Amino acid sequence: MAAEKSSIKIITLIAADGSVFEVEPNIVKEMKTVQSYIDELDQNTVSIPLPNVFGNDLAMIIEYCKKHASEEETKEAKEEFDFEFVKRMKSDDKLRLLQAASYLNMESFLQFMAKAIAAEIENQSVEFVRDYFQIESDFTPEEEAELRKENEWAFK
Amino acid sequence: MARNLDRFNLLPNSLLFNIISLLPFKEAARTSILSKKWLHLWENTTNIEFNENFFVRRKEFLNFIELWLQNHKENSIDFDTPEALFELPINVYEHKTLESLKLFSCSFIENELIKLHALKEVSFGWIELKNDAIKTLLSNCKMIESLSLKKCWQTTKFECGSDDLSLKRLVVDSSNFLDPGFAINAPNLTYFKYRGNSIYFEIENSFDLEEAYLDFRLEYESPEEDDFIYKVITDFNHVKVLTICSYALQALPNHPGQIRLEDNMNTKHLKIMTDLHDEECLGVLFFLNSCTMLEILTFKLGFGRLFDGDSDKYYLSDGGDDNPKHWIGNLRICQCMTSTLKVVEIDNFTGTENEIIMLNFLISNGTVLKNVNINVQKGEAQKVQQYVMAFPRASKDLEISFNC
Known part of the structure; x- marks a missing residue:
């Protein structure tokens, strides 16, 4: 199964507003929705429309995935990144990203966003x-x- | 942006539920009045805490719990109702997927409980455990990895074990066994903590045991000249991290023969709960002699308990006392001090004469010492620091640090 998929080099994601992102396959592993789409195809390049996610949200999600997929980064560096990542978001960013995570079926990112939101409304x-x-x-x-x-x- | 904001009202329940489950139980309950959509959402939270302090009257509290358990099936239940003896509602036994169960002052039906085969973590407190309850539970629920008993009482010997037990952590705290004795055979055990009277242990098959905590300070009789403690320590001589108490320190030198265990101990990190009274110091030397691979030595001061009546503390300023400190004659450089002992930590240092003697002995003879960390009580800091920094040092790259 896995061996034949390795032929795919670049994946093109097209956001709701038409903006285009080219990413490597290991970046989208966490996005189960995208992954299942790729698994059904047998081509060298794929482009996938994501009509429920806006470009700037998708950019943030990809940034998160890149950081977390990296094997060079230490656990501490990733935690530091998470902290800063949440810090620069407004509350409606978080809610939008939560929905996007749900649509893309990204389990750990969804949990991450839910935690950030819970922390904001606690107390x-x-x-x-x-x-x-x-x-x-x-x-x-x-x-x-x-x-x-x-x-x-x-x-x- | 307005268009986006509208969408939040359409956040699916599954996502809202995700957020609610991350809130503390009480906060989750408060979301019920946000709007009609939210009214019942919180009731499925996976993060449940029944806390009597939330309620004014006990009756309301118990009613709430009972109502809750009738309506819900959870993977984890934590019961803590001090004093009141509560009976675990029957329908809890139907939760076949239950993994964690904590029952404090809450009775249960043993024959039903042992059908919960998914249990991983079990705690009992403030309750009588019937004959063989633990044995029956462990032999039926083989997934149990963690078992904790606190202030429980049992009419028989504590006994459990078989070669296929998953048990990894066992904590027995302040519990009473009328027929004193403790037998366990758990091949996967890695952590064992015992606090209570000195009772006979039989620990078998515990080759994976990494950390043991043995505290007999609740014992009310003074250590006798038998080899009970000696046997216990021998049984645990392979663990890497060992915590021992004042009682053991006082009991061990009573054992005839050399001031050490016959075999070398594997302990890498030794934690000693003591006040370094004269009665305890020989026991400390006993361990220093026995732990030939010791790397870290921690003194937790303030946890001593004397069993031979009262004894005065000997402060620096007291100068010449006529009490013969016979243990000082036994201060000899031991193997670990010149080969493995790198760190000495002292918690709650107050500067008694014995503390000073012991520390001086370690610093002036520990050739591979790297760090000595001393936590000093406020007010004593300066006096102690001056004194300690003047000790001759056997190790070239020793750092001594003080914290208040």
């Missing part, structure tokens, strides 16, 4: 979290008061 008020996820409450004030009472232990 925050209900209002903050609603704001964060752009949630419009559909409870009446009475309903909300009732729910708070029901799970009183969690709101102390």
Whole structure:
């Protein structure tokens, strides 16, 4: 199985906005969606449209994959990279990347994004979290008061 | 950008659920009032903590747990209800995929429990274990890698073992066995910790054991002139990291013969819980003589316990006391000090006379010493530092560091 796939040298990823990325096969290993597409083909080059991921998001994901696929980088360097990677993102970047990770079926990157988001909403008020996820409450004030009472232990 | 933001409301539940599971249990529960979509999402969180402190009344707490367990099936359950004896709800036994179970003050049905064949990690606390409970559990649930007993009591000898046991970690802390005795045969055991009375151990087949922690400070009788501790240490002489207690230090010199174990010990890192009282020092020398391959020696001061009545501390300033320190006559350079001993660590150094003598002995004779790290109690630092830095050094590249 694996031997015949080694013929593929370069993979072209085309983002939703038409921007094009050329990457090596080991970079997309983590992207199971892309990988399964490649596995079905038997060509030297492939180009894969990704209509659900925008170019700047895809650029970030590839940057992450490159760093983590590298065997030269130490564990510490990767952790340092992760830290800086999250630091330069806004909250809606994280939510978009989480969705992209889900679409591309990238297990560890998805977990990484979910952790970053959880860290941001931890110890925050209900209002903050609603704001964060752009949630419009559909409870009446009475309903909300009732729910708070029901799970009183969690709101102390 | 607005178009993108709209999409967050469409984040699929599976992704939201992913995030919720990374939140602490209480925080997860709070997401229930965000909106109707979120109302029940948190109830599937995989990160569960039942903590009585969350609740005002115990009754509410127990009701909550019971309701929860009726509605959910989890891979890991952690029960901790101090004092109150809680009965593990029947439906828990149906969770055939349960891997981790911690029961504190929570009773269970043994015959049902042993059907949970996926169990990897089991802890019991504050509970009576019935006759042979451990033996039965381990012989039925062969996946168990970690077993911990804390403040448990049992009416029989602790016994478990067979050649196909997966058990890697065993912790027995402050537990009582009415028929004192401890027999274990676990070929995969790598970590063993025991704290409690001095009881008879039979450890078989434990060739992979890397670290052992033996603490008999809960013993209430003073060490006798039998060779019980001697036998125990002999049984553990192959482990790489060994922690020993004040009781062993006082008991070992009672053994007739030389101040060492007959065979060499394999210990590379020795941790000694002591106050370096006169009664304990001969025991320290016993280990220095026996551990011929010792690389790191750690003194954890402040953990001594004397069994022969009270004894005064001898401070530097006390000057001439007329107490014969007979152990000093036994200070002789031992094999590890000139070949392997590289690091000496002292925790909670206070500068008693014995601490100074012992440290001086190690520094002025340890020819391969590289590091001596001393943690000093505040206030004592300067006095101690002056003193220690003046010691003659046997090793050329020795670094001595002080921390407060």
